[in-house]
Amino acid sequence: VAVLFERMVTVGVGLIGGSLAGAARRAGVVCHVTGVGRGAPNLGVARRRGLVDETSHDLTVVKSADLVVLAVPVAAIVPVARALAVHLRPGTVVMDAGSVKRPIVEALEADLPAGCPFIGTHPIAGTERSGAAAADPDLFHGATCVLTPTRHTDSEALCRVEALWGAVGARVVHMDPGEHDRALAWTSHLVHALAYTLSRAVGEAAPFFSALAGPSLRDATRVAASKPEPWRDILLANAEAVDSVIGAYSRQLERLRSAITQGDAETVLELLRAGCDARKHMEGEGG
């Protein structure tokens, strides 16, 4: 296995940063990983679990990095990148792993030093848990990782970042940043908005209902156990697309509701069957 980046610094050693660090070390594609974070207990967990070689509270450690991974929550990516930009040496590749791409890619292509190529990435993996304790070097195995190059992207850096994600088991696809954000509004941001809303609505209707909940409600609300702060930031960072998909979703739901109240069995069946077919198609493709 060829080494892709001698020294990697991951800023943020949570579920994504910790998993990537552990996976990249295991795959032998990086030689040394420094985990940077604010919380000493979490950094301690990352060290004890062997996800990173060393840890630091100090952003200036990026000065010796060949690759800087911005694995902090979406709202922190741009501020953190701006704070560390002054310490970067020419040639250091910077990548993020945020769930929203267009605002981040636009800001960092403008703000990072000219000699430091930026690659926007989004590994579509995760659980409702967080922190280095939840990190798992197998997290990206079989997951899709979206890279969002633009006409400004350095192709050699893109190639190495793509190889890194491939080495940790991800299937890499390329998308335009805005196209990514519109697609993820459907497949992830909407799903989280619905799950939090369902959980809240059922809880308000009658908290004791949970005793009457089968696996369907528990599955449908699983991701509502995720920490709300990162999701607030994702929904706000992608507000335009999220607004549009919630609108489209609500119109579809209203069609079903209207068919139910009118006792229109044929339309109800047609709408449910289309959902069932789409679900089977999804399972066939996505696994």
Next chain:
Amino acid sequence: VAVLFERMVTVGVGLIGGSLAGAARRAGVVCHVTGVGRGAPNLGVARRRGLVDETSHDLTVVKSADLVVLAVPVAAIVPVARALAVHLRPGTVVMDAGSVKRPIVEALEADLPAGCPFIGTHPIAGTERSGAAAADPDLFHGATCVLTPTRHTDSEALCRVEALWGAVGARVVHMDPGEHDRALAWTSHLVHALAYTLSRAVGEAAPFFSALAGPSLRDATRVAASKPEPWRDILLANAEAVDSVIGAYSRQLERLRSAITQGDAETVLELLRAGCDARKHMEGEGG
């Protein structure tokens, strides 16, 4: 273990009927089970898997039953009960296992012969799979089973049916039929309506999006893989309550959407946090 019913006939040997038959036989609370159905292949599966002692296509076998279980889809329960009513001998207990209770309980309390007590039941268990092949004698272990007695209910029959559900591992609760239907509109019927709608909406927006779907979309749409016909019937049978909860849910979703489009970070966080708290409460109670 005391035998509760010498001879049980289950009309319908699918996921619920097959699981109950297998579980009751294993628990020793019934001596002999006949599975009645129309599809020869499914009956063959039930026999080979040892879920039932014998099978039949003929509803008249209920004449020798101590317990008749109506384990057919919701829309078939009342017609099937009417068709077999003439063959029942006095003393035979009849129960259903449908996901909607008020219309069924009202119809069967009126239509069954006077000497044949009816008990409405709803085991809250299931998967998106169906048929005798999916039946599992452990299906009801730890599940809630709602019994919906009314002022007309025979208390001795209620007691034996309650013991049967207890013997197969369910936690039994009693509710008024209408109260059951309003609660299940929240915890199950709405959840299915949302999952089918989400699956359909994502599929229509762009079928290829499924390659970008993480586990959140797959979990949120899992139940949309369920056969649509039974869910058409459930949603229509409980139309009034379903209409009301879809309305309440849509208003909650609209609140979140409006906070997102206004960039109101505080309200977005508050709404997500309420969902997260409700989800944790649910997990604590429901497991």
